[in-house]
Amino acid sequence: MGTGLRRFLGEAPLTGGLPVMSLPEYWRHPWGSRLEELPAWGVRGFEIANAAPKAMEFPESERRRVVELCRRHGLFMAAASDNHGFGSAACAWNLLRIPGWRELDADGLEAQVLRTLSQGGFGAVTVAARRSLPPSQGDLIWLDPPRALWLMLRTFTWPQALAALLWAWMPLALCGLRRRQSRS
Numbered sequence: 001m002g003t004g005l006r007r008f009l010g011e012a013p014l015t016g017g018l019p020v021m022s023l024p025e026y027w028r029h030p031w032g033s034r035l036e037e038l039p040a041w042g043v044r045g046f047e048i049a050n051a052a053p054k055a056m057e058f059p060e061s062e063r064r065r066v067v068e069l070c071r072r073h074g075l076f077m078a079a080a081s082d083n084h085g086f087g088s089a090a091c092a093w094n095l096l097r098i099p100g101w102r103e104l105d106a107d108g109l110e111a112q113v114l115r116t117l118s119q120g121g122f123g124a125v126t127v128a129a130r131r132s133l134p135p136s137q138g139d140l141i142w143l144d145p146p147r148a149l150w151l152m153l154r155t156f157t158w159p160q161a162l163a164a165l166l167w168a169w170m171p172l173a174l175c176g177l178r179r180r181q182s183r184s
Contacts, residue, residue: 009042018117020045020078023058023066035065039073045117046070049079049092049129074121079129095126 012019021043046066050058070077079092098104098112117124136144153161 006041009038012042013044016114018044018076018114020047022080023047023050023063035069039069039075043075045076045078045125047080048077049127071122076117076121076124077127078125079127092127092129095128096120096124 009019019042021038023046046069048063048066048070067077069075079094096113096116098109098116101109101112104112135141136147152164156164
């Protein structure tokens with residue numbers, strides 16, 4: 001990482017900016033041991049969930065390393081969909097508590113979000129991310145459907161899991177019903 005990034009991070013707060021480091025860029029250009037230096041350079045937060053194709057294989061161990069750095073330095077965490085046409089549904093959400101947000105106009109809401117991020121540090125944002133399952137390689141690909149089902153059951157709430165299972169089994173049940181009706 002060059003001096004340009006360091007200068008940018010130092011100057012960003014002068015214009016009201018809250019510099020956030022991106023997981024895809026970390027993945028492509030590893031920060032290595034310099035990761036620990038970034039808070040001193042002016043980084044205010046880290047993206048810990050990102051759906052961009054180039055970031056979907058980001059190792060969980062590295063994500064935990066970034067989360068721990070945020071915890072130690074009181075930095076906020078964020079998520080980004082970064083889909084840019086890849087898929088049609090968001091896979092990550094940033095959850096913030098903004099009292100009275102419904103009564104705020106767009107400028108007031110923006111100011112309150114920036115204030116919450118700036119002052120709230122590590123606890124400012126709760127990141128909710130839909131987990132992805134890396135595909136198996138070679139002969140083990142047949143295990144992907146049960147692995148995906150296990151991930152779903154493990155990460156969904158009971159009502160979500162039940163609803164998903166009902167939706168998955170409904171076409172099978174309807175096919176069986178039609179088959180019985182056609183025999184009669």
